[in-house]
Amino acid sequence: MRVLVIGAGPAGARCAERLAEGGARVTLAGAEPALPYDRVSLGRVLAGEAEAPALITHGPARLRALGIRFLPATRIVALDRAARVARDARGAALPYNRAVIATGSEAVRLPLPGAALPGVFLYRSIADVHAMRRAASGGARAVVVGGGLLGLEAAASLSRLGARVTVVHAAGHPMERQLDAEAGALLARELGATRRLRFEMPAVTAAIEGAAQAEAVVLADGRRIPCDLVVMAVGVRPSVALAREAGLVVRRGIAVDAAMRSSDPAILAIGECAEHEGEVCGLVAPALAMAEAAAATLRGAAAGYAKRPDAAALKVAGVAVWSAGEIAPAAAEAVTLSDEEAGLHRRLWLREGRLVGAVLYGDTADAPFYLDLLASGRPVAPFRAGLAFARAEAA
Ligand SMILES: Cc1cc2nc3c(=O)[nH]c(=O)nc-3n(C[C@H](O)[C@H](O)[C@H](O)COP(=O)(O)OP(=O)(O)OC[C@H]3O[C@@H](n4cnc5c(N)ncnc54)[C@H](O)[C@@H]3O)c2cc1C
Incomplete structure (x- = not known):
């Protein structure tokens, strides 16, 4: 064949x-x-x-x-x-x-004025990465539009290259599709401290200004963030x-x-x-x-594709964050274990006695336990008291 x-x-x-x-x-x-x-x-x-x-x-x-x-x-x-x-x-x-x-x-390029200027990059291919790397060397000022998983990874990598990075994000906290507000706030704090990322959020990007090349990102409230390059990571x-x-x-x-x-x-x-x-x-x-x-x-086999719950982790060294399933869904109970001072946060969502979503921040060692619970749809009642501690044997 x-x-x-x-x-x-x-x-x-x-x-x-x-x-x-x-x-x-x-x-x-x-x-x-x-x-x-x-x-x-x-x-x-x-x-x-x-x-x-x-x-x-x-x-x-x-x-x-x-x-x-x-x-x-x-x-x-x-x-x-x-x-x-x-x-x-x-x-x-x-x-x-x-x-x-x-x-x-x-990758989506937002249809904004200036979006096609040289110095505005997408983040999808090795060619994009080579072009960005050339533009970002030598302490350049970078603006990353989009504070989702990809935007944060781009921002952390650019910062590692020596760029000074601002993340402009439309929601109130980063990775809002994967994280609840508490985990998002901890993440922004940690990336600010360890990667020197600055966050503008909630903030809407209105335009990119520049004569021959991107020179500033203009926000909807009129503020201007001067820059040498822009990365669009908006989906x-x-x-x-x-x-x-x-x-x-x-x-x-x-x-x-x-x-x-x-x-x-x-x-x-x-x-x-x-x-x-x-x-x-x-x-x-x-x-x-x-x-x-x-x-x-x-090959003629009958196997088929069976969807499993999605799990997302941020690949930024030293930052432990993981989430899976539905995040902050309506009509679900939440179980929370939080120690803000220690940078630890865990929130689990249950519906009809079954785990439907989980966010782990600061300590993600128990991720396989929760992913297994999500995939199996097993009732949590027999070990509910130990659920937040990932202890299935607790009575
Ligand atoms: C920077 C980055 C980090 C990521 N990190 C993670 C992560 O941590 N975890 C995770 O699960 N996922 C991650 N992803 C997503 C992951 O890369 C995608 O889920 C995965 O690549 C999807 O694979 P794919 O083969 O379906 O599509 P793609 O990887 O998009 O590959 C499609 C290929 O087809 C080519 N193509 C398109 N049209 C044509 C055509 N007409 N003719 C011939 N070729 C064509 C494209 O050029 C491309 O090379 C990340 C993505 C990016 C960009």
Whole structure:
């Protein structure tokens, strides 16, 4: 069987590997010029702690050993579904028996005045990181727009490079989708103390000013933050243009079933571009699980993709923060264990006697215990008194 995998991010590379191991003839076409690399670890390159080659997951020798034909800098621009032929941006035709779309997501550039000025960066690819690193060296002033997981990682890495960093965030505390207000406040305090990050929040970015290059971020209240570079870390959107133009069913992502089949049974979709049961994933673990499920489908196995609760951790050295499940949901009880002075905070949300969400700050050693409880949906009544201490044996 001839399989074309479109997109050589973590999901595409993993799926290509599994298919090649199973004996398929695999072509892996990636728009980026780089070999497949670990996108999750880009912050280490941004911080100057690693160089790009250290992130490569599938080098030439491995691809050769697997028998994968890898086409870098190859953007697939059209799919002729009737003929089962893909076409790349240079016009080359790539025939397939089955295609797997793994085009991931792209970072959102806010449509603000000045957003396209030189010196305004996105944070998604190794090329973005190299460009940012050049701009940020030598004590530059950086403004990171967005205080979510990615924005904070970018800010901490830039600070490590020697930049003076301000984070502009629209919500009242950072990582508001993963953290409650108390954990968010502890995080802002710790990043201010250990990484010298300044926070402007809640604050809305209105424009980026500059003649030939970004020179200042202007807030909605009129304040101006002078800068040498701006990083926009305000979210991602699934890359679905190819699938949409090919006439596949696309909602936010490419609609797939548990076998990862799109509305065309000869085409599967995996990773951040896929939508399963109304949800699009934004983390690498589900993207890789989808890759495994798609490879199993194409090998004729019946395994399927089963969603697990998402868990998020901030990859900033020395900062222990973890969360999973629903954060501050309506109609849920909260159990809190907090010692602000010691920088410790733990909040758990329960509904109908079961754990539905958890935030751990300062000490994340018990994360596997809570993730297991979330995934199993086991009632907590038998050990409720020990729940906040992660003690399942407590009466
Ligand atoms: C800086 C950073 C840090 C992160 N940290 C974490 C973390 O700590 N934990 C976590 O779980 N997740 C993290 N993520 C998210 C994680 O990287 C993604 O969930 C993961 O990369 C998704 O994999 P994917 O293969 O679906 O998509 P992507 O990684 O987006 O890969 C898609 C690839 O397809 C290519 N492509 C797109 N269109 C085409 C086309 N038409 N033809 C050919 N190729 C195409 C793209 O260029 C890209 O290379 C982080 C992301 C970033 C940017």
